[in-house]
Amino acid sequence: ADLLLLCSSEPHGLCYIETAELDGETNMKVRQAIPVTSELGDTSKLARFDGEVICEPPNNKLDKFGGTLYWKENKYPLSNQNMLLRGCVLRNTEWCFGLVIFAGPDTKLMQNSGRTKFKRTSIDRLMNTLVLWIFGFLVCMGVILAIGNAIWEHEVGVCFQIYLPWDEGVHSAFFSGFLSFWSYIIILNTVVPISLYVSVEVIRLGHSYFINWDKKMYCAKRRTPAEARTTTLNEELGQVEYIFSDKTGTLTQNIMVFSKCSVNGHSYGDMQDVLGHKAELGERPEPVDFSFNPLADPRFQFWDPSLLEAVKLGDPHVHEFFRLLSLCHTVMSEEKSEGGRGGQDLALCVSGCDAGSDRPVLSPGELYYKAQSPDEGALVTAARNFGFVFRSRTPKTITVHELGRAITYQLLAILDFNNIRKRMSVIVRSPEGKIRLYCKGADTILLERLHPVNQDLTNVTTDHLNEYAGEGLRTLVLAYKDLEEGYYEDWSERLHRAGSAPEAREDRLARLYDEVEHDMMLLGATAIEDKLQQGVPETIAILTLANIKIWVLTGDKQETAVNIGYSCKMLTDDMTEVFVVTGHTVLEVREELRKAREKMMDGSRSMGNGFSYQEKLSSSKLTSVLEAIAGEYALVINGHSLAHALEADMEVEFLETACACKAVICCRVTPLQKAQVVELVKKYKKAVTLAIGDGANDVSMIKTAHIGVGISGQEGIQAVLASDYSFSQFKFLQRLLLVHGRWSYLRMCKFLCYFFYKNFAFTMVHFWFGFFCGFSAQTVYDQYFITLYNIVYTSLPVLAMGVFDQDVPEQRSMEYPKLYEPGQLNLLFNKREFFICIAQGIYTSVLMFFIPYGVFADATRDDGAQLADYQSFAVTVATSLVIVVSVQVG
Amino acid sequence: MKNKMSFLPQEGEAHPSRCPDNSAFKQQKLPAWKPQLTIATVLSSFFVIGVFCLSVGVCLILSANSVREVQIDYSDKCSDCSKLRENSSNWNKECHCYVNFTLKEDILGDVFMYYGLQNFYQNHRRYVMSRSDAQLLGRNVNIQKSYCTPFTTYKNGTPMAPCGAIANSMFNDTIDLYYNLNSSVIQVPLLKTGNSWWTDKNVKFRNPKSYNLSSAFAGTARPLYWQKPVYLLDEQDERNTGYINDDFIIWMRVSAFATFRNLYRRVRRIRWFADGLPAGNYTFHISYNFPVSKFKGRKHVILSTVVWSGGSNPFLGIAYVVTGTAATLTGFVITAIHLKLRKKKTYFQK
Secondary structure, three states: OEEEEEEEOOHHHEEEEEOHHHHOOOOEEEEEOOOOOOOOOOHHHHHOOOOEEEEOOOOOOOOOOOEEEEEOOEEEEEOHHHEEOOOOEEEOOOOEEEEEEEOHHHOHHHHHOOOOOOOOOHHHHHHHHHHHHHHHHHHHHHHHHHHHHHHHHHHHHOHHHHOOOOOOOOOOHHHHHHHHHHHHHHHHHHHOOOHHHHHHHHHHHHHHHHHHHOHHHOEOOOOEOOEEOOOOOHHHHHOEEEEEEOOOOOOEEEEEEEEEEEEOOEEEOOOOOOOOOOOOHHHOOOOOOOOOOOOOOOOOOOOOHHHHHHHHHOOHHHHHHHHHHHHOOOOEEEEOOOOOOHHHHHHHHHHHHHOOOOOOOOOOOOEEEEOOOHHHHHHHHHHHHOOEEEEEEOOOEEEEEEOOEEEEEEEEEEEOOOOOOOEEEEEEEOOOOOEEEEEEEOHHHHHHHEOHHHHHHHHHHHHHHHHHHHOOOEEEEEEEEEEOHHHHHHHHHHHHHHHOOOOOHHHHHHHHHHHHOOOEEEEEEEEEEEEEOOOHHHHHHHHHHOOOEEEEEOOOOHHHHHHHHHHOOOOOOOOOEEEEEOOOOHHHHHHHHHHHHHHHHHHHHHHHHOOOHHHHHHOOOOOOHHHHOOOOEEEEEEHHHHHHHOOOOOHHHHHHHHHHOOEEEEEOOOHHHHHHHHHHHHHHHOOEEEEEEOOHHHHHHHHHOOEEEEEOOOOOOHHHHHOOEEEOOOOHHHHHHHHHHHHHHHHHHHHHHHHHHHHHHHHHHHHHHHOOOOOOOOOOOOHHHHHHHHHHHOHHHHHHHHHHOOOOOHHHHHHOHHHHHHHHOOOOOOHHHHHHHHHHHHHHHHHHHHHHHHHHOOOEOOOOOEOOEHHHHHHHHHHHHHHHHHHOOO | OHHHHHHHHHHHHHOOOOOOOOOOOOOOOOOOOOOOOOHHHHHHHHHHHHHHHHHHHHHHHHHHHOOOEEEEEOOOOOHHHHHHHHOHHHOOOOOEEEEEEEEOOOEEOOOEEEEEEEOOOOOOHHHHHOOOHHHHOOOOOOHHHOOOOOOOEOOOOOEEOOOOHHHHOOOOOEEEEEEEEOOEEEEOOEEOOOOOOHHHHHHHOOOOOOOOHHHHOOOOEOOOOOOOOHHHOOOOOHHHOHHHOHHHHHHHOOEOOOOEEEEEEEEOOOHHHOOEEOOEEEEEEEEOOOOOHHHOOEEEEEEEOOEOOEOOOOHHHHHHHHHHHHHHHHHHHHHHHHHHHHHHHHHHHO
16 A cells, blocks of 8 residues: 555654665665654554545556645645655665555556556457458358259259159248258358367467477576466567567666776776677686775676776875765665664565575675665775775764775765756765865766866866767766865855745755855766676667667666667667657647657758668658658657657657657656557557566556566566566567567468468368259268368378478577568468468369369279269368378478 | 585575476477478479379370270150150150160270269269168168158158168169171170179178068068169079169269269170170160159260270370479479579679
8 A cells, every 4th residue: 555654763754665666766765754743653652643634636656746634733745755655665664654545456556557458469360350251251152052052953953853852841942042051151161260279279389388498598597497478479479560678677787887987087997908898707807806905895896906006006086086985975884783683684685585686695794785776886885895985874974984994074964866956965074174075966967067177187087978978888977175164154054044944945955056066176987887688789789680679668767768778789879869858848848859850851851862862762652751761860758758748649749750760768757658658659550569677667568568578587576477478688588589489470370371271272172062063062071071171180280380380490580680570561471361371272172173073074993883973082082182281281 | 525515416406497408399409301492403393293294194195095985875865765754654664765876996895884874963962861871781770760851661651672862763774785797686795793892792782681682671662763672673693682783882872973974784705795896786775764854864875995094084184284284384484584594693793
C-alpha cells in the first residue's frame, strides 16, 4: 500500500528508500515525515493520532502527490516527499510508521501496471483468417458440387433409377443436391486444417526448448540459461522491427566506475596500452596497487599509476581534487562492527548475492558507502582509494582520513543538487578555520561560473571533457571557492531567513545558491564510466544492420541517457543532428517536433541537390517524404514533453518524427509512458515490437509489447515474471532474434505453406472426382487413408521440417543481419504466399487426379484382367499423393 | 590445494548446473543434408530426368501401339432387343442378336474378350456402398444391417443373395464368338475361368458352406433382376458358381469411372486358334438381357491382345514423353540463360 510516512527510526523522521521497483533507479532516496508527526515514535502516541488526510484521487504519477493533513485543527500540506509508495524498499532505516493512503489496485504501482493481455502472433491471426477463408472456399465447393448433383440427378440419375433408385425420402433432384451438399462438406472438410493448430503448437514448443537449451545464451556468471516462458510467440521473434529497451540494468550493468580525471590541466587515467579500456582483461596492464592504504576498497581498479604518484608527491591540486571528492557528496558511510544491524544487513546481502548483484559481503571493520546515486559512490570510492577516505558524517561534521590523518571538517551548508542547478556544493570549515565552498556539477553549468583567471585551464579541461564525453563517459567538473568569514556570516544569515520564508522559498534559496556559487576556481574534472554490459554496442550495431530500430526508454535523467546513447554507439558524432525535445507545454513540444522535421526535410532536400541526386530519383517512389530522409538523425525527448507528445492530437506527429530518426531516446519516462510509447508504435506502425527490461518499472512496457523480454538481473524478478523470454545479458538478444527468431519464423512459414498445400492437394482430388461419379460424394480414397493421411502418412516429415529446418547456418545469420529482413517485411507467409500454396495444391490435385484417370481409363493388366476398378484407382492415387507431397517437404 | 579440492564438489552439489547440455540435438547441430545447387547438378538432373522420361515414354507408346484391338458397339445393332428390354415385363423373354465383323489380319497371341459399358455409373457413392462383403464371404449375416437397401429382401422377407445394387445390376448378356471358315461355322473356344484377380477369387469371395450349393443358399432368393439364382450361374463348373463365379466377381469389382470394360472371356488357344485369331469373318452371338438404352448407356464387345505394359492405352506413354520433353527443354533454357549470363559476367570483368 502507499503510505504517508508518519515517523521512523532515524532522526527528523527521515527514511531512506530504494525505488528500483518503481522507476528503475537504484540509488537511495530520502523521504521525510512532516515535523508534527515525526515525534510519534511511540505506539501509545501513535494510537492517539487521529488526523484526517484529504488527497488527490488515485493516479499513476509516481513523482507527484498532493494532499493535506488535518490534525489538531491545523492544516499540513503533504507532498511526494512524505510518501512511501508500494514497491519501494527501506534502506538504512530500522522501522517506520505510516498511514495507509492507497491500497490494492489504487496504489501508484498498480495504477502503473498495464493490463495483462493474451499475446498472439500476427501469424496466428492471419492463420485464423485464412482458416475462415478456407471454410468459405469449402462451402463454395460444396455448393458447386451440390448444384452439379442436382443437375446430374435430374438429367442422368433419373434414368439410372432402375439400377440405383434414390434413397428413401429423396423425391427430387433438388433435394438430392441439398443432401449432397452436406455430404461434400463432410468429405471435403479435410481442406480445413484442424490438425494444423496442434502441429503449430508442437513446433513452437520445440523451438522454445531449443531456446532453453542454447548454450550460447547461457550466462555462466549468473548461472542462468535463457528461458522461453511462453511457447506462442517464437516466430514473431523473427519479425521484430522496434526494440524498446530500458537502460539501467539492461544496457548497462548499473555499476559506475571512476575511470578518468583531469586535474589542473593534466589528464589521468589513460591506459598505457593503446588498445583502450575495452581490451581483454588479460591484455591489461597491472592495475594500480593501493596496498599502502589500509582503507582502500579492494574492488576499485585504476590503470594509471601517475595519479597515485602525484598524490604521494603531495601535489596540492591533486590533494584538493580528492578532498573535494571526499567532502562534496551526500553519501552515507557505514562501518561494520559486530552485532547491531549486522544481522539485517547480512540477510539483505544474501538475497543480494542470490540475485547476482555486486553488493559485497561485508566483513567486520570494512567501510561501506551508501550513495544516493552510483556516480557519487564511485567518486567517493575513488577518493578513498587515493587516500582521502570519507569515514563518517553527522549533520554538522564530516570526518575524512587524509592520507592516514583523521580530519574533521565542520559542515556549514549543503547546496543540494537538482535538475535545474545541475550542481551541488558544500561549504565546510576546515580545522584551520578556513571556510571553503566545494562544488561539483555538469560542465555546461559550472564552466560559466568560474573565475576569469581560470581561462587557460578551462580550455585544457574542456578539451579533456570533450574527449571523455566522446568515449561515452559521464563527466563532472569540480571547482572550489574560498569564502570570507564575514561574507559567509552574512550569506548564512540570509540563507536562514530564506529557508524559513513562507512563500517562494525555493526561488529565494536558488538565488542565494546562485550568488555564492560564483567566481569559483577550477580544480579539474572527473569521468565516470557507466559500465555497459558486455557486447552491448556490438549487439546494437548488428541489430541496427538488421533494420531493427532501437528506442531507449529510461527513467534516468537526460544527460545520463544521452551519455549511454553515445557509449553504446546508438548516438554517434557522425549523426547529422540530435534533436532534443524538452518543452514543458504542448505548444513548445509541437514547435520543437515541427522544427526537427523541417530540419530533416531541409537536410534531405539539400542532399538531394547534391551528389545523391540519382539515388533520390530512384527512391522517389517512397510514399512518405519523411522516409526519404538523408542523413542520420536522433531524437531525445524527456518525460514532460513525452506526456504532451503522446496526447491524441500530437501522437502521429511525434511518431513520424521519431520513426524518421535513427535513434530515439526517451528519458524521465514513467512506467506507464513506456507502455504508451510501445502502444503508439504498435497502433500506427503495424510492426512487431519487442520490449526489453529488467526492473519492475519495465513490466507494463513488457506486457504491452508484442514480445516482452526480461533481463534476469539485479532488480528483482518482476520483469522476468511478466516477460515472454528471459535471459541475463542484453547481448543474447541478437542471438534470440537473428538466430532463433529467424529460424522460428522461417520454419513456421514453411510449415504453414506446406500444410495448406498438403491439405489442398489431398482434398481437391475429391472435387475433381465429383465430376466423374455423378457428384455423388464418393471419395477417391479409402476411408482409412482419409483418416490416417494427416496423422500418419504426412505428419512426421513436415513436423521434422518445422522443428529442425535450417536454411543457413547460425553463423551466417549473425554475419549477414540483412537475412533478418524478410521476417520484418512479412515476406514468407502472407496472403499472397498463401494463395500461391493453394494454387500449387490445386495444381497438384489436378495432376494427381487426371494423370491416373488417363492412365486407368480402359486399362488392363498385362494378364488381361481389368485394372480400371475403383479400388486400384484409389490406392494408386493415394500412394502417388503421399510420395509427391512428401518429396515436396521443404 | 586440498582446500580447493574439497570446495569444488561442494559447489557442484549446492548448485546443480543449469547449463544446458552440449549435445548436437540440443544445440541444433544435428547432421543434415545441405544440397548445394550448382549449375552442373541442376542441369545434369534436368537432363537425366528428361532423357529417362523420354525413353520410358517412347517404350510405353511403342508397346501400346503394338496391341491389336477390335471394338464393336452392339447397342444399336441389336435395337430390337434393346426395345424389348425397355419393358421390364418381358424379362423372361429371350432375345438374340448377331453381329458380324471381319478380321483383315491375324490377331496373334493371347486374345481377350471384354464387354464395355458406357455411361454406367459404377462409381456412384450409393452404388459402390450397396453390397455386403460379409455375405459374399459366405458368412451368415443379417444383410438388413448392410447398405444393400433397397435390394435387400423381397416384400415377403426373403433375403436376396447376393444383396445390393451392384449384384442386382450384374451384366448378364451372353456373348459367343463364331468363326466363319469356308461357310462352316466354328465356335471359338472361350475360357470363362481364370479371368478374375486371384485375391478376389480366393480371398474375398466364398460360398456358404453346406453339403451342396442349393442347400447353402436355401432360404434366399435371386436378386430382383436376375433370371436365375446365384448357385446356378455356372451349371457346368461347380468351382465357378455361386459367389465365386468369375463373371460375378469381375462385376463386383466396381469400376472407377462411368465408362469401363470388364474381362469377359479368353480365347482358348487350340486348333485353329493356337496362334490367336486368324483373319476372316466372325460373328458374335449375343443373348441380349442387359438393358442400357433407358439410361442412354452403350454396350461394346472388345477383342484385344495385351503386352507387358497392359492394354492399348497410350496415355501413360504420352505423359512420360511430355514430362521428359518439358524437363529437357527446361534444361536447355537454363543452359542458354547460364551461357548468356556467363558471357555478360566475363564482359564486365574485362
